[in-house]
Amino acid sequence: MTISVSHLSKHFQVHQKEPGVIGSLKSLVLRKYETVKAVSDISFKINEGELIGFIGPNGAGKTTTLKCLSGLLYPTNGKISVLGFNPYDRKIEFLKKIALVMGQKNQLWWDLPPIDTFLLNKEIYGIENEKYNIVFEELTKLLDAKDILKVPVKKLSLGQRMKMELMASIIHSPKVLFLDEPTIGLDVLMQKKLREFLKEYNIRFKATIILTSHYMADVEQLCKRVIIINFGKIIFDGQLSNLIEQYAPYKKLSVIFREYVDPKKLDKLGNISNFQYPKLIINVPNKKINSTASSILKNFPVEDITIEDPQIEDIIEKVYTQEDKRKK
């Protein structure tokens, strides 16, 4: 067991301020505090080498959880164990085995080339020359970074800088990697490369990775298991395929007709989600997909027909909104 979290809660005291000068003066004299339950009573376990997608809407408690796991935040309640350590102690042996990469925080020396930061990290983590060289070569190749290693960081583009930030963060080959929005601000091509890299890293270094992201493509392509969190609570923890079965036990059937079709005739096919001649989109339960498809082909003049899995975005949205309703 690499990570085990039981009944973790994290509450913040946030002080409230009314807008304007009077509000500021008021808050000087009388401070109102409100308790915000960023995370309340969550538990999960993660095994070595797992690559987990940690998803939820803004303010759901993802980053707070990652900060607790990496030892930046002291939990209000509950127990955390990462690699057998209590993260908050921030023991050197623990720090040498983890990394937290945050899309919006940088550790590179702004005026110097990235390689200077790497060399510093080499000393900070006490990496031996031989091992450093191997990892360095490998990461350079995987990230395709040879040309930018010696360019001052301030002259790099955002995507290049993200690559270098990532490289600086994992030059000590951490066993546990927490990634908070690693693909934020990157173009589609870079996102893809970064995903491939993470997959490769996960396999090659047998690293345990937890990843938060707003891009479902990240999660879909990288993670077998997802944990969905909302309002500080876990609402789903399991295989991505189970999530699809549970929340979307249907397939998306799109048909393009050759000739005009009377909409009334289509009604009996089932739950039509959109019909605008010539295109029909219909959600069909998994079991009925064969019969529905063949009946369409038999009874209507079809130009083209495709069967797709529902979009992961749609499913996640469904999960969130269901939870919202339950809340209310």
Add this chain to the structure above:
Amino acid sequence: MKKYYIIARNTWDEMLTYRVSFVMWRIRNIIQLLTIYFLWQVILPPGKTLLGYSQSLMLTYILGTSLIDSVVLSSRTYAVGEEINSGNLMNFLLRPINYFLYWFSKDIGDKAMNICFSIAELTLIFIILRPPFFIQTNPFYILFFVFSVILSLFIYFFLNFLLGLIGFWSPEVWAPRFIFITLLGFFAGSLFPLDILPKTIYEILRFLPFTYLLYFPLKIYLGQLSFLQIASGLAISIFWTFAIYFIVKATWQKGLKSYTAYGR
């Protein structure tokens, strides 16, 4: 520890990327120095003394403050407050590195660069102006002078760090710093030797840490203090070094607690 050496070296490299602004800053220093230098030269013509200072002693004092200024009164820890506020502090908490030593190493890199420039500048001034410089030959005084400079270096480092730690509680880290810099210019004795002030005021200043940043080391160098005065002065600066160190340590622990409990 090699990591701290590399931090110092990186800081040095970093400064070299802003060569122009660094040179400009040094030029500003020289002009400031020359202003005070000529002022005192007019006030105190050769052969006269003022409150126990001959021209050569006074000019040595003024040039000496400039040198010590660049060794002692230069610290990059002003950025600590910003790092706390921006959340960049997290990067350090998550790596096996001592945050104090990190900044101390940065300061060493910074100081090394400043010392090089100061020596070059002073040599130039020496060659051009040929000031009647007082040279201390007694090894006893020189030894205590060096010791006292090292102490003042630590006092200044901790004081500055402490100001940076305000960032844990307030985003306004600059206002207190400006007040601090203004007070320092006066109380540390960078404009004039403190003992030309009325005796009662000096007696109060004697117990503040600022006195030991510039004034005290230079007085030792000039050989104007008795053994007893040196001993009591060193005792007071050692006291302040440890006192401020413990205050910084406690403040850091407290700040870290609120930082990690409330997050950012």
